[in-house]
Amino acid sequence: MTDPLRLGIAGLGTVGTGVVRIIRQKAKLLEARAGRPVTISAVSARSKGKDRGVSLGDYAWEDDPVALAQRDDVDVFVELVGGDEGPAKDAVEAAIAAGKDVVTANKALLAHHGHALALAAEEAGRVIRFEAAVAGGIPVVKALTEGLAGNDMTRVMGVMNGTCNYILTRMQSAGLAYDEVFQEASDLGYLEADPQLDVGGIDAAHKLALLASIAFGTQVDFGAVEMEGIGAITIEDIHHAADMGYRIKLLGVAQMTGRGLEQRMTPCLVPSGSPLGTLEGGTNMVVLEGDNVEQVVLRGPGAGMGPTASAVMSDVMDIARGFRLPTFGQPATTLERAQPAAAGTPAPxxxxxxxxxxxxxxxxxxxxxxxxxxxxxxxxxxxxxxxxxxxxxxxxxxxxxxxxxxxxxxxxxxxxxxxxxxxxxxxx
Amino acid sequence: MTDPLRLGIAGLGTVGTGVVRIIRQKAKLLEARAGRPVTISAVSARSKGKDRGVSLGDYAWEDDPVALAQRDDVDVFVELVGGDEGPAKDAVEAAIAAGKDVVTANKALLAHHGHALALAAEEAGRVIRFEAAVAGGIPVVKALTEGLAGNDMTRVMGVMNGTCNYILTRMQSAGLAYDEVFQEASDLGYLEADPQLDVGGIDAAHKLALLASIAFGTQVDFGAVEMEGIGAITIEDIHHAADMGYRIKLLGVAQMTGRGLEQRMTPCLVPSGSPLGTLEGGTNMVVLEGDNVEQVVLRGPGAGMGPTASAVMSDVMDIARGFRLPTFGQPATTLERAQPAAAGTPAPxxxxxxxxxxxxxxxxxxxxxxxxxxxxxxxxxxxxxxxxxxxxxxxxxxxxxxxxxxxxxxxxxxxxxxxxxxxxxxxx
Structure with a gap:
């Protein structure tokens, strides 16, 4: 297999531009590692004229991501458009129907439609990969589905929204109120267009629902995630918690219990000196617990051009190397519908x-x-x-x-x- | 591909027994994840009669690991014998010559003969996988070769010998001298038969040499690792370092510099509050730095039945899924001979x-x-x-x-x- 793997990239924001940059700058390295060249055939974005600091002249341009997804010279459709409905969904569906593999960073799309898309992809003999959808540059999807494939997972936890962690740690370090730091984060461009996606816990809950599915072999069930944002956390809570030896984190926990699958994304207190407690700023951390491996903790940048593009490339390189894995680590037809369980485990x-x-x-x-x-x-x-x-x-x-x-x-x-x-x- | 993947397991110590246990207990889960059954055809160990707490009656027995490696009913030879020469090497060579894939936990073998074995395996169209050879249950080989395949790695660091970290952290917490804690570790069975492998830094240096090869695309060069053990560290050093805000760790660092490849495994001071500084007991930690991903930190158990068997299973499952990757992440013929560089980067x-x-x-x-x-x-x-x-x-x-x-x-x-x-x- 020495034919080039040809990508069509839809969405040329920070992440898409980062992916183009890597493929242009590292052609030789990628070819040595994959055993074949990785190339770009065509790209698509909302604005053709915008200067993105990277040359696009070698690639065909499509205004419509659906048309891009259907091109004969595209093997893998890279979806970096975003949103759980609309063009992203249409284009991913079109790509699968046209017999393309899909790499996406779109947690919202997969949290809402992941099971249906996985079924469609597997029916068509195609793969959907989403390393970049969860915890930025941390290769956590790969760690769970492959690195820990010899485990029954018992619990998955994580701080997976860098903006929330930035706000909470900045409140503490600067002694500022929530509203002040929220405004700062907004001025710095850290917030999604709809800030509730971040501070309401929705974005992090999307990620948790995806991790729960691959950890427990269950159909992704975003609707069952118990969710609470960080808007009610006061600077007093942060100080008082610190005084008692704790830090406040927007923490996701998914665990399979006797009552069913518990999924929650809520502000929690964690010990100040624990790995989660020492996590500062936009860094993400995921804790994976399995019956054999005990506990593995992964820590890294949760967002940004380089890290997220690195995660997209992980999936692209896997496909280039011929690694084909069902979307959620086992065939979608074998994923069980988990009984949702309220977060009933007793806790302090x-x-x-x-x-x-x-x-x-x-x-x-x-x-x-x-x-x-x-x-x-x-x-x-x-x-x-x-x-x-x-x-x-x-x-x-x-x-x-x-x-x-x-x-x-x-x-x-x-x-x-x-x-x-x-x-x-x-x-x- | 729904034929079973048939293993021959040589070496039934802690790790081998753990692998047998996982395959017996999780047959259904492994089949769902791999898309085919994973079975054991035959096993080999020094003592046939020994009670290992797991039933071996279903498997053929071979006294000689070479004979095991050559059996017609074995697809993958799992080498858990250990040692850089002798039966382990003979059997791995025999397995490759007989057209088998190899999964091994043997860092010494690969640190010394990895390049030659990789060449032989690739010539024969076979793979050698070694996730369990580095940092126990942490899926770090996979993270580097696959998860971060879109990066030029800049530096790899790690605390990768749990026994040394146990000794150093126990000295500090109990206020005991090196010799006393060394004796404790010996009594607890934490030390290799030749303790210099642990406290002399050799075992950790083996691991570092393997990580350097996959990080930088170079031929593994264990001889070039600058190595110093922990035997000269006194309890006074530990207290004084703490007083200055540091912890002492046996730290491995590999980085590509303008002068060549720097590889060292030496006692270093790290800030007490840093992820490496907070690492206690037998836990391992690896820090991976790449041009795109910035920094990813992985933490987990460095040894033990469950964690190491989990890492072996990661490789077995990859092979069962049809993932085929050159030993060091790119064809051995493309690995460069790195110019060894003394650890010349200025440091405090x-x-x-x-x-x-x-x-x-x-x-x-x-x-x-x-x-x-x-x-x-x-x-x-x-x-x-x-x-x-x-x-x-x-x-x-x-x-x-x-x-x-x-x-x-x-x-x-x-x-x-x-x-x-x-x-x-x-x-x-």
């Missing part, structure tokens, strides 16, 4: 509330927790200038039902201002 | 010496350093009960030649007892 929780400054207030809260079946590990009441005293409680392991009972009861005690905040603690 | 150094307690002693040392062209970043002199005062110096970036000049000059000053200790600092 961090509770924060504003206590009215009157005698017996703290006792009432403690009693309410005890009556709900929650036992207290540590509690701190802080100095206060205003009328209310911030109180922090770290509980022992607590079930969801007990927690809900306590959170329902506390506001009615008449000793707390506003609703209590509860964040799960993951001791990893 | 940690120096420790025992100063005679007389006026002007420290000034003489400082002057000697200055005359050698070395500038001092930080210096500490400690309280002392005996006649000599421990003095620690952290230098600014210094070349090897300057350092050698200073280390030559200092003993002749008449103010220092014994030879000064110098350890490189890697600020990563």
């Amino acid at each position: 929780y961090y509770l924060r509330m504003s206590l009215v400054d009157k005698p017996g207030a703290l006792a009432k809260v403690a009693t309410a927790l005890g009556e709900a079946g929650i036992s207290i590990d540590r509690m701190r009441q802080y100095d206060h200038a205003g009328p209310d005293a911030p109180v922090l409680i770290v509980t022992h392991k607590t079930g969801r039902a007990e927690l809900a009972r306590a959170l329902d009861a506390i506001p009615g005690l008449g000793v707390v201002t506003g609703d209590p905040i509860a964040l799960r603690i993951e001791n990893i | 150094y940690y120096l420790r010496m025992s100063l005679v307690d007389k006026p002007g002693a420290l000034a003489k040392v400082a002057t000697a350093l200055g005359e050698a062209g070395i500038s001092i970043d930080r210096m500490r002199q400690y309280d002392h009960a005996g006649p000599d005062a421990p003095v620690l110096i952290v230098t600014h970036k210094t070349g090897r030649a300057e350092l050698a000049r200073a280390l030559d000059a200092i003993p002749g000053l008449g103010v220092v007892t014994g030879d000064p200790i110098a350890l490189r600092i890697e600020n990563i």
